[in-house]
Amino acid sequence: xxxxxxxxxxxxxxxxxxxxxxxxxxxxxxxxxxxxxxxxxxxxxxxxxxxxxxxxxxxxxxxxxxxxxxxxxxxxxxxxxxxxxxxxxxxxxxxxxxxxxxxxxxxxxxxxxxxxxxxxxxxxxxxxxxxxxxxxxxxxxxxxxxxxxxxxxxxxxxxxxxxxxxxxxxxxxxxxxxxxxxxxxxxxxxxxxxxxxxxxxxxxxxxxxxxxxxxxxxxxxxxxxxxxxxxxxxxxxxxxxxxxxxxxxxxxxxxxxxxxxxxxxxxxxxxxxxxxxxxxxxxxxxxxxxxxxxxxxxxxxxxxxxxxxxxxxxxxxxxxxxxxxxxxxxxxxxxxxxxxxxxxxxxxxxxxxxxxxxxxxxxxxxxxxxxxxxxxxxxxxxxxxxxxxxxxxxxxxxxxxxxxxxxxxxxxxxxxxxxxxxxxxxxxxxxxxxxxxxxxxxxxxxxxxxxxxxxxxxxxxxxxxxxxxxxxxxxxxxxxxxxxxxxxxxxxxxxxxxxxxxxxxxxxxxxxxxxxxxxxxxxxxxxxxxxxxxxxxxxxxxxxxxxxxxxxxxxxxxxxx
Amino acid sequence: xxxxxxxxxxxxxxxxxxxxxxxxxxxxxxxxxxxxxxxxxxxxxxxxxxxxxxxxxxxxxxxxxxxxxxxxxxxxxxxxxxxxxxxxxxxxxxxxxxxxxxxxxxxxxxxxxxxxxxxxxxxxxxxxxxxxxxxxxxxxxxxxxxxxxxxxxxxxxxxxxxxxxxxxxxxxxxxxxxxxxxxxxxxxxxxxxxxxxxxxxxx
Numbered sequence: 001x002x003x004x005x006x007x008x009x010x011x012x013x014x015x016x017x018x019x020x021x022x023x024x025x026x027x028x029x030x031x032x033x034x035x036x037x038x039x040x041x042x043x044x045x046x047x048x049x050x051x052x053x054x055x056x057x058x059x060x061x062x063x064x065x066x067x068x069x070x071x072x073x074x075x076x077x078x079x080x081x082x083x084x085x086x087x088x089x090x091x092x093x094x095x096x097x098x099x100x101x102x103x104x105x106x107x108x109x110x111x112x113x114x115x116x117x118x119x120x121x122x123x124x125x126x127x128x129x130x131x132x133x134x135x136x137x138x139x140x141x142x143x144x145x146x147x148x149x150x151x152x153x154x155x156x157x158x159x160x161x162x163x164x165x166x167x168x169x170x171x172x173x174x175x176x177x178x179x180x181x182x183x184x185x186x187x188x189x190x191x192x193x194x195x196x197x198x199x200x201x202x203x204x205x206x207x208x209x210x211x212x213x214x215x216x217x218x219x220x221x222x223x224x225x226x227x228x229x230x231x232x233x234x235x236x237x238x239x240x241x242x243x244x245x246x247x248x249x250x251x252x253x254x255x256x257x258x259x260x261x262x263x264x265x266x267x268x269x270x271x272x273x274x275x276x277x278x279x280x281x282x283x284x285x286x287x288x289x290x291x292x293x294x295x296x297x298x299x300x301x302x303x304x305x306x307x308x309x310x311x312x313x314x315x316x317x318x319x320x321x322x323x324x325x326x327x328x329x330x331x332x333x334x335x336x337x338x339x340x341x342x343x344x345x346x347x348x349x350x351x352x353x354x355x356x357x358x359x360x361x362x363x364x365x366x367x368x369x370x371x372x373x374x375x376x377x378x379x380x381x382x383x384x385x386x387x388x389x390x391x392x393x394x395x396x397x398x399x400x401x402x403x404x405x406x407x408x409x410x411x412x413x414x415x416x417x418x419x420x421x422x423x424x425x426x427x428x429x430x431x432x433x434x435x436x437x438x439x440x441x442x443x444x445x446x447x448x449x450x451x452x453x454x455x456x457x458x459x460x461x462x463x464x465x466x467x468x469x470x471x472x473x474x475x476x477x478x479x480x481x482x483x484x485x486x487x488x489x490x491x492x493x494x495x496x497x498x499x500x501x502x503x504x505x506x507x508x509x510x511x512x513x514x515x516x517x518x519x520x521x522x523x524x525x526x527x528x529x530x531x532x533x534x535x536x537x538x539x540x541x542x543x544x545x546x547x548x549x550x551x552x553x554x555x556x557x558x559x560x561x
Numbered sequence: 562x563x564x565x566x567x568x569x570x571x572x573x574x575x576x577x578x579x580x581x582x583x584x585x586x587x588x589x590x591x592x593x594x595x596x597x598x599x600x601x602x603x604x605x606x607x608x609x610x611x612x613x614x615x616x617x618x619x620x621x622x623x624x625x626x627x628x629x630x631x632x633x634x635x636x637x638x639x640x641x642x643x644x645x646x647x648x649x650x651x652x653x654x655x656x657x658x659x660x661x662x663x664x665x666x667x668x669x670x671x672x673x674x675x676x677x678x679x680x681x682x683x684x685x686x687x688x689x690x691x692x693x694x695x696x697x698x699x700x701x702x703x704x705x706x707x708x709x710x711x712x713x714x715x716x717x718x719x720x721x722x723x724x725x726x727x728x729x730x731x732x733x734x735x736x737x738x739x740x741x742x743x744x745x746x747x748x749x750x751x752x753x754x755x756x757x758x759x760x761x762x763x764x
Contacts, residue, residue, distance in 0.1 A: 072644050158683045159758065163723070165758040172755050175602035177750070182650030183605055184757070245678075247651045248701040268720060336703055336717055339596040 031213045035449055038440070044215040046108035046130075046267055049208065051221050052102040055228070059095040060195065067147075069191035073186040074149035075242040082239055089421040090428075091234035099141045103257045107136050110286075114310050116296035119290040126195075129209040131286045138257055150240030151249040153546050157186050159254075159265065159275070165270040187242075212443050219436040219443070226432030233426025251327055260317055261325025266324070267343035301365050312357035316350055394445045401438045407429055516536040586644060605645075611702055614655060614733070614741040615639065618671070622655060624667050624739040630659035630695070632688035635674065637731060637743055640645050650678045650756045653731060655741075656688045656708050659695050672741060674731040675711040675758045679704055681718040683757055697728075727762045729754025 008016075022028065041048065057071040066085055068077040081088035110130060113119055119127035142160070146153045164175040188313065203229050241250070254262050264274040300310075328338040366415070408431045415424035614622040616633050627633075633654045636646050645651070656673045658664035664671045675697070677685045684701035688708060696714075697706030704716030711728030713719040719726055730753060732744035738755075746753035754760025 071645065074646060114703060155682055162758060165755060172748070172750060172758065173602075175755075175758075176603070181603035181605065182648045184645060184648050244684070248684065249682070270722060271725075336720070553607065 029211065029212060033213070033215045035215060035217050038219075039215070039217065041217065041220050044144040045105055045112055045215045046209075046211075046218060047134055047215055047217075048220065048224055049102055049105040049109055051224065052105055053202070053206075053226070054097060054100050056224065057199070058100060059091050059098065061378040062091050063095060064195060067191075069147060069188050071149075074147060074187050075239070077147050079239055087416075089236070090229075090232075090425050093236055093422070093425055094229060096145075097228045097232045097239040099144055100255070100257075101224070101231075103137055103141055105224075106137050109259075110134060111310065111314065114289070115307065116396065117293070117300070117303060117306075120293065120298065121286075123211075124209060124290040126209055127290050128287055129205050133205050133209055134204060135283055136198055136205070138196065140198045140202065141255065142258065143190045143198065145255060146190045146195060147187055148240065149243055149366060151243050152240050152252040152254075154183075154243040155188070155252060156184075156251060156254055156258075160263075161186070163271060165269075166254065167276060168272065219440045222432050222436035226436060228428045229425050229430070229432060233422045233424075233429055234548075236422040236425070244516030251335075253327070254326055255355075256321060256325075259322075261324070263320045263324035263341060263346070266339055266341045268340050268345055269343050301372065302366050303353060304361060307365070308361035311361045315353045315357045316352050319349060320352060386525035388479050389444070391445070394441060396437065397441055401434055401441070402490045405434050405438075441555075443482075601703065603642070605638060608743075608745050611734070611742040611744055614640075614743050616724045622672075623737050623742040624669070624741065624759070627657050627672075627741075629657055629664045629671070630690045632656040632690065634677070634687075637674075649678055649683065650676075652685060654686070654688055655699065656697075658708060659690070662695075662709055667739070669735040669741060672733050673708060673711070674733055674743070675706070675728040676730075676754070678719060678757045680713060680721060680725050680759050681716070682755070710762060721759075724750040724754065724759040725762045727760050729756050729758075729760050746749070 063081060064075060066088065068074060083089070091355075098187065115128070142156065146156050146160070161175055161179055164179065165171045167174060178189070179186050212420065236437075243249075247502070253259055261275065261279055264278055264432045265271070267274060289306070289309075291302065291544055293306050300307040303329040323341065330338065357503060408427050412424045412431070414429060415421070563676065566703065578642060586588060605664070614635050614637075616622065620657035622633070622635070622740060628700060633655050633735045635653050636651050637653050638651065640651075641647055651755050653674045654677045657671055658673065679699040679701065681699065681702055681704050684699050686697045686699035688697050689695070696710075698704075699706075699716065699718070704713050706713050706718075706728055711730055713721075713726045713728075729748075730748055732753070734742050736742055747756055748760070750760050752760070
């Protein structure tokens with residue numbers, strides 16, 4: 001192994017040369033980290049959002065080759081992509097589901113940053129640009145499903161146009177200027193917004209929004225991509241019916257990220273107030289959050305009012321989103337009766353959610369603090385044992401995953417041949433997930449190979465074979481496993497460890513894991529680099545701990561393995 | 562700048578004067594581009610002159626031949642492009658009112674032209690001349706329109722607040738031959754209205 005690492009072929013040398021050249025570019029300001037072990041994805045949800053944005057860019061560019069943004073051709077060209085063009089179905093489904101995933105990911109990203117108070121430490125600009133990016137993301141997704149020009153798209157366009165018209169004074173002029181004068185202009189202009197104006201604005205904002213520390217976790221990226229394809233396979237998106245102005249449209253609701261807004265519109269109250277002012281107020285409130293949050297601390301437990309506001313907004317979003325979807329199923333009632341939401345009832349619920357959410361938040365904070373205090377009083381529980389796989393079984397696992405991938409490849413190909421497009425997409429999704437697992441195994445194996453070999457322990461002649469069971473079995477076995485990393489001497493070494501040493505090591509390992517966990521907590525999931533650094537530091541602290549460093553390194557791994 | 566004493570007696574410091582000139586120059590440089598905003602709205606909808614109202618087959622609507630209590634679809638503004646003529650936003654319902662509403666007069670006052678785009682969700686409504694109906698009805702959600710002024714009196718469009726409860730209209734007049742002419746419209750809620758959005762009735 002050592003030999004292969006030192007050997008440099010021309011490709012490696014070229015890569016190094018390019019990498020050295022990057023030093024002169026803007027990228028040097030960023031610190032890219034490829035985590036060497038599993039880290040919580042909560043810290044790099046933003047990077048995942050960006051990856052989905054790239055997926056959308058690629059699939060969208062491919063769709064542009066076939067889509068025609070013309071009044072009488074738009075829907076039929078989408079139909080052509082979906083039904084005739086080879087793999088058009090796949091590309092379109094990935095594009096659709098990735099758009100939903102991006103909105104969802106951006107929302108999760110925002111709420112994680114909100115509750116963890118990450119917007120404070122001079123990150124206000126990041127937060128504000130992030131909110132604008134989030135709004136643009138939703139607009140981007142919205143213009144995307146409008147240009148299919150199906151019945152639902154037409155309803156969405158009509159709502160967008162009437163909301164713009166309802167803006168006081170300049171509304172009609174704005175609609176005329178931005179959307180044009182009729183369906184022909186609407187489709188063409190929404191297309192221009194969708195494929196160029198909004199993405200370019202988003203890219204520009206992203207340049208400002210990117211923090212200097214970035215985490216690119218290959219397994220997680222592949223898992224997200226796989227999940228998108230898998231969803232596309234299970235819930236393939238339909239075309240809807242083409243819009244025909246003489247035909248009554250079916251009852252449709254917008255995409256899930258807009259049903260909240262739709263619920264407000266369905267109260268039939270003034271369009272400007274419900275459709276423009278309320279969402280505008282919500283966005284404005286989000287924008288100013290970092291400037292009104294005056295708490296000195298970061299944790300959600302130490303910022304009760306801000307946390308309660310966040311919980312309130314979440315509760316209201318969930319309730320309005322559901323309400324926007326809900327249409328009275330009783331077909332005997334008049335359509336209007338089924339569609340219109342009683343504004344008094346609606347706003348009353350919205351207002352009631354405020355004290356409920358505040359109460360809920362205070363209860364949660366109380367419980368969390370109580371649990372924290374209890375944890376300090378009680379003796380520490382033994383850390384959970386981690387899964388350790390020997391070199392041999394790693395290879396077996398690799399071969400098995402590869403064989404599974406070959407099988408999946410064949411079945412995906414057959415599925416395409418037999419016209420089972422969504423099944424094929426589903427299988428490809430699984431393939432991506434298998435790749436994620438494979439990369440994780442690879443990373444795990446590499447980390448073990450890099451771990452220094454164990455120090456030779458002098459054999460204790462007193463009791464060579466019968467090692468009495470240590471006090472805590474789980475950590476002890478891990479220590480035994482650690483004794484045989486990939487490039488280590490034969491596994492019999494483990495049996496030579498005396499029981500005394502085993503217990504000692506177990507204790508050390510336990511301490512170290514706790515130490516590391518606490519460090520990880522303070523450095524946060526987002527800066528995995530720092531966490532990795534801390535683990536390497538502890539590796540160097542003492543000779544004894546070298547035994548355990550590999551095991552503690554892999555501590556959180558077991559979740560995915 | 563904060564240290565400089567305030568100008569006394571209306572005298573402007575040399576530096577401030579320079580700044581003023583620079584600002585004025587910048588404004589002057591970019592002033593012509595304000596008018597370039599006209600690039601954005603579609604100019605096709607702004608006909609500058611009166612045009613004859615034509616039916617789908619190309620015949621001109623005439624007060625002497627057009628039946629009473631009857632309606633036809635007209636395309637306005639008409640385009641050379643067949644695709645653009647399919648545009649819902651260019652379809653108008655030309656109605657000759659029933660006799661009891663003044664439809665038997667031999668001038669333009671017997672005619673009405675309203676945008677066919679329903680103000681609720683943009684389906685295309687049309688005029689029903691049958692006895693007991695004599696009103697515009699939308700097939701989608703049942704909005705009903707008064708043929709004399711285009712006001713919605715039933716259905717979801719009637720529940721919308723002004724201006725979204727009155728249909729946009731086209732001004733009509735008849736020439737000496739009795740041909741119906743469409744007057745140049747002003748697309749504003751306070752004038753002809755905005756297609757798909759509506760107009761204020763009191764104007």
